[in-house]
Amino acid sequence: MTELRLPVADAPRVVVKIGSSSLTGQDGRLNVAALKALVSVLADRRTAGQQVILVTSGAIAAAIAPLGLAGRPRDLATAQAAASVGQGLLVARYTEAFAEHGMRVGQLLLTASDTLRRDHYRNAQRSIERLLELDVIPIINENDAVATDEIRFGDNDRLAALVSHVARADALVLLTDVDGLYTAPPDRPGARHISLVRGPEDIEGIEITARGTAVGTGGMVTKLESVRIATASGIPVVLTTASNAARALSGENVGTYFTPTGKRTSRKRLWLAFAAAPQGRLVLDEGAVSAVQGGLASLLPAGVLGVEGNFDAGEPIELVTAAGKVIARGLSAFDAHEIPPLLGHSTSDLRSTLGDGFDKPLVHRDELVLLRRPKRPSKSVPTAQARS
Ligand SMILES: Nc1ncnc2c1ncn2[C@@H]1O[C@H](COP(=O)(O)OP(=O)(O)O)[C@@H](O)[C@H]1O
Numbered sequence: 001m002t003e004l005r006l007p008v009a010d011a012p013r014v015v016v017k018i019g020s021s022s023l024t025g026q027d028g029r030l031n032v033a034a035l036k037a038l039v040s041v042l043a044d045r046r047t048a049g050q051q052v053i054l055v056t057s058g059a060i061a062a063a064i065a066p067l068g069l070a071g072r073p074r075d076l077a078t079a080q081a082a083a084s085v086g087q088g089l090l091v092a093r094y095t096e097a098f099a100e101h102g103m104r105v106g107q108l109l110l111t112a113s114d115t116l117r118r119d120h121y122r123n124a125q126r127s128i129e130r131l132l133e134l135d136v137i138p139i140i141n142e143n144d145a146v147a148t149d150e151i152r153f154g155d156n157d158r159l160a161a162l163v164s165h166v167a168r169a170d171a172l173v174l175l176t177d178v179d180g181l182y183t184a185p186p187d188r189p190g191a192r193h194i195s196l197v198r199g200p201e202d203i204e205g206i207e208i209t210a211r212g213t214a215v216g217t218g219g220m221v222t223k224l225e226s227v228r229i230a231t232a233s234g235i236p237v238v239l240t241t242a243s244n245a246a247r248a249l250s251g252e253n254v255g256t257y258f259t260p261t262g263k264r265t266s267r268k269r270l271w272l273a274f275a276a277a278p279q280g281r282l283v284l285d286e287g288a289v290s291a292v293q294g295g296l297a298s299l300l301p302a303g304v305l306g307v308e309g310n311f312d313a314g315e316p317i318e319l320v321t322a323a324g325k326v327i328a329r330g331l332s333a334f335d336a337h338e339i340p341p342l343l344g345h346s347t348s349d350l351r352s353t354l355g356d357g358f359d360k361p362l363v364h365r366d367e368l369v370l371l372r373r374p375k376r377p378s379k380s381v382p383t384a385q386a387r388s
């Protein structure tokens with residue numbers, strides 16, 4: 001075990017996500033041996049005192065053979081029907097496999113909004129908490145059978161990160177078919193394994209693809225999105241193969257380790273940063289960009305050059321530099337059409353000319369989330385290492 005990985009080995013509560021690629025064989029059928037091997041590792045962790053939450057893919061893949069489908073369905077209706085058939089089969093297998101270790105499971109099927117809308121979030125949180133108190137292993141998948149294209153993740157990577165936030169987990173382990181992140185898709189000659197990532201700047205310029213395996217969804221793109229969500233909320237992530245699960249959970253130096261980049265953030269800020277669809281933009285001058293990036297300032301009309309889009313007060317918008325780079329997201333305090341007359345004026349001017357109610361920030365700092373932090377001055381540890 002390495003000291004760096006202690007937060008995973010000692011995590012009181014861990015979320016483990018296993019992808020479709022690790023649970024299905026070449027023939028598209030559920031690989032029951034792989035499922036049982038994972039269950040055995042998780043059961044050992046539970047016996048050792050760690051609380052375990054499993055986010056598992058595999059419902060659609062599990063239905064390919066029984067329904068006689070040629071491959072993974074591409075249209076939403078067939079994918080939903082396949083998920084409905086396969087989910088039952090999948091959970092039945094988990095129920096049997098955990099029962100062999102004397103453990104019970106509970107199924108939760110969530111949609112994206114269940115992890116982000118306030119009332120749904122609290123319900124999911126209460127439900128997971130109670131299952132854990134009852135010593136039940138929560139088994140979670142996306143509710144594919146009812147999730148429509150607009151509100152669906154499609155992959156389980158981002159769902160796992162949001163579940164880690166909902167469940168206040170201490171670590172997230174993503175299990176897939178590659179032993180971590182590489183500088184390019186691993187089948188590419190010269191691709192090098194990366195063992196440690198301390199922030200987005202450590203992986204700038206690496207090449208990743210959204211195309212996963214034949215049965216997986218999202219490839220490395222959604223895994224890095226998941227990492228971004230979890231680490232920004234203070235949760236360390238290990239990305240490795242399913243066969244390394246036991247070693248990853250006990251803190252051994254396998255796969256890629258992503259250290260936290262921030263502290264646990266509120267549900268509202270999480271939604272703003274990762275899920276909300278921005279309805280417009282404010283273009284900031286250089287002074288406003290530095291003030292906002294400093295992390296403590298609200299956005300005042302004096303530092304805004306322009307407004308784009310047609311949004312209402314309270315809706316999410318992007319804050320961008322004059323060159324169009326998005327630096328933050330926030331909730332607008334004004335309707336878009338109210339903003340142009342305010343631009344360039346100080347709040348005291350606005351109070352004297354337009355009256356109370358117009359002297360407030362366009363975006364209050366409590367409703368603002370930075371998306372890019374200024375670069376760290378230096379790196380002391382090389383992170384991309386040649387594969388041995
Ligand atoms: N830079 C990269 N490093 C590692 N894997 C990558 C990279 N770019 C693309 N990939 C691909 O991502 C795939 C895993 O994604 P996916 O098939 O969606 O898995 P899962 O079903 O486990 O979610 C790997 O098989 C790998 O080929």
Ligand SMILES: N[C@@H](CCC(=O)OP(=O)(O)O)C(=O)O
Nearest residue numbers: 019020057058059060156217
């Ligand atoms: N919810 C889907 C999972 C979608 C999927 O394949 O996700 P992933 O394994 O993260 O690429 C299922 O159970 O089939």
